[in-house]
Amino acid sequence: MSIDEHYRRWTEADCVRRFAEKGVGEFFETERRFLTRIMPDVSSVLDVGCASGRLLELLHQYKPDLAFDGIDIVPDSIERAKQLYPASRFWCGNALGIDPGRTYDLVNATGVCQHEPRFEDLIRRMWSWSSRHLLFDVKLARLDRHLVDIDRSYSGETQRLYFIIASLPGLLATLKALPEVGRIAAYGYVTKPNKHTTVPADLGDFVSAGFLLDRVPGAVAPEIALELPDFLTA
Numbered sequence: 001m002s003i004d005e006h007y008r009r010w011t012e013a014d015c016v017r018r019f020a021e022k023g024v025g026e027f028f029e030t031e032r033r034f035l036t037r038i039m040p041d042v043s044s045v046l047d048v049g050c051a052s053g054r055l056l057e058l059l060h061q062y063k064p065d066l067a068f069d070g071i072d073i074v075p076d077s078i079e080r081a082k083q084l085y086p087a088s089r090f091w092c093g094n095a096l097g098i099d100p101g102r103t104y105d106l107v108n109a110t111g112v113c114q115h116e117p118r119f120e121d122l123i124r125r126m127w128s129w130s131s132r133h134l135l136f137d138v139k140l141a142r143l144d145r146h147l148v149d150i151d152r153s154y155s156g157e158t159q160r161l162y163f164i165i166a167s168l169p170g171l172l173a174t175l176k177a178l179p180e181v182g183r184i185a186a187y188g189y190v191t192k193p194n195k196h197t198t199v200p201a202d203l204g205d206f207v208s209a210g211f212l213l214d215r216v217p218g219a220v221a222p223e224i225a226l227e228l229p230d231f232l233t234a
């Protein structure tokens with residue numbers, strides 16, 4: 001399988017190891033907050049960009065018995081996932097080109113959309129695989145348009161990843177256009193670029209945000225519940 005240049009960083013050994021060894025305590029508040037609310041009703045989960053499947057350790061804290069499957073583009077990560085969690089099904093490849101062939105109560109993508117230049121296509125696909133909930137995280141700034149430019153906003157040095165900053169109005173327009181979205185909730189806080197990340201000097205503050213979409217059959221206009229810093233919504 002050939003992997004496009006802008007995904008290569010994911011295949012490097014230190015990166016594979018980091019996510020394979022990720023502990024339960026390393027998942028962020030953006031991830032835990034919504035899980036606490038929805039997990040009591042969730043029996044099946046698809047994790048997109050699952051790396052070695054460590055999210056299952058966190059999910060087990062909410063539900064010990066859970067059908068859990070995953071997709072990741074990195075063969076080494078998927079090999080480890082299969083060894084660690086033999087009861088799960090894992091696909092190796094780009095989630096933009098894979099079809100799991102079934103739906104899940106929850107489709108999750110942690111740390112994926114902010115590096116995926118086609119993140120809105122990915123969100124549409126993930127929504128089509130979800131029977132109830134979609135959970136993902138993004139970076140947001142006060143922008144009219146998404147910033148998707150690997151020359152200006154990236155992480156890594158030799159093998160760059162896109163570091164995408166989404167526009168809140170643009171993202172909400174995409175989410176509202178999805179079918180049967182009954183509720184869109186977001187929770188986020190201001191964050192800083194780490195030492196491996198470069199963003200435009202004039203970007204201003206940006207925010208790490210988790211989004212939860214709930215499917216309500218027949219819904220035409222979603223309820224919107226945003227817990228985000230004022231500068232994004234004013």
Ligand SMILES: C[S@@+](CC[C@H](N)C(=O)[O-])C[C@H]1O[C@@H](n2cnc3c(N)ncnc32)[C@H](O)[C@@H]1O
Nearest residue numbers: 010019049050051072073074093094095110111
């Ligand atoms: C930041 S890591 C997060 C891993 C894991 N979700 C976690 O939170 O620990 C992003 C993962 O998504 C995978 N990934 C990124 N884009 C992908 C795509 N389009 N299709 C499948 N996997 C992808 C990468 O290989 C990597 O393992």
